[in-house]
């Protein structure tokens with residue numbers, strides 16, 4: 583009896599010292615982690631209170647919150663991370679930019695995939711030229727021109743003596759000028775998340791004149807300058823700033839030439855590419871829905887510093903959901919939203935005929951949805 587009491591006592595002592603040892607090592611681990619984060623050179627900047635006051639708008643007149651229901655997978659297994667999509671009506675194909683350097687062509691009528699040209703880099707934004715050529719914003723190779731027969735020509739890879747960090751979106755004006763974004767002159771594509779977490783404006787909107795071959799920065803200090811699109815009358819170029827959840831206009835002619843104003847802000851998430859559909863609407867891809875966590879991160883730079891540390895040395899926590907695309911009219915009014923809880927990193931939404939095509943950095947296919955059949959609808963009225 584006495585012996586067993588003693589041994590129980592011994593076990594308890596061993597347990598409690600083991601427990602305090604565990605607590606101590608946990609405390610040391612947390613302390614070391616905090617010091618490592620604290621002394622890491624990654625340093626996030628505060629957002630202005632004006633920016634923080636702008637809350638995203640989720641109240642969209644018409645929605646389809648289950649885009650994957652009824653959608654098809656186009657080119658499954660043959661397309662790796664099809665980031666951007668551009669339509670060539672003359673050939674009846676879409677061009678899409680893939681993670682393995684390929685620009686692939688997919689026929690719209692029967693979805694046949696053709697390996698077209700490999701840039702040797704990571705093509706992102708694509709634009710169809712006026713003679714069937716394709717312009718490419720390649721994250722690693724700069725701005726490229728690819729002739730109709732697949733000849734690659736490098737056009738430009740720096741402005742004002744600063745090499746492009748992440749060429750991202752491109753569009754071509756009838757005047758023969760390309761407008762494109764350098765999302766971040768500081769970070770390359772592998773580190774895009776660090777740019778966004780750091781919260782400083784390293785993005786630029788740049789022009790390249792195809793006749794004079796001059797490269798010019800036309801708007802600077804942009805927050806991760808991403809997709810670009812030309813307005814139907816060619817009076818301005820719209821560009822999206824991903825972490826600011828907004829798209830702005832840069833005027834290329836008329837009274838406002840050279841100035842910038844906001845086209846739409848308070849988007850329900852982070853915008854990527856933007857496409858005009860020829861029918862009065864822009865389609866803006868939403869890569870990540872705005873979340874409560876991201877709201878906190880925007881508010882507290884230290885949260886972004888910790889996230890940056892995790893990003894650098896460990897991995898990114900996966901909180902992304904409800905990616906898709908929004909439809910915006912010519913005056914910048916949010917009309918429709920297409921999304922799905924299972925969609926992440928949607929980078930392009932483009933309407934071709936009666937279909938919506940969605941490109942994504944992560945998926946091995948293009949998602950296609952019949953818009954006639956699965957159109958966004960108004961929510962049922964709550965006050966009958």
Ligand SMILES: *[C@@H]1O[C@H](CO)[C@@H](O)[C@H](O)[C@H]1NC(C)=O
Nearest residue numbers: 672673674689690691692693
């Ligand atoms: C698709 O279009 C191509 C090129 O226009 C044509 O050669 C082909 O026959 C078409 N296929 C179908 C199934 O319509």
Ligand SMILES: *[C@@H]1O[C@H](CO)[C@@H](O)[C@H](O)[C@H]1NC(C)=O
Nearest residue numbers: 936937951952953954955956
């Ligand atoms: C799209 O859906 C509509 C309505 O269900 C249908 O009439 C049409 O044939 C479909 N289009 C295609 C290309 O499947």
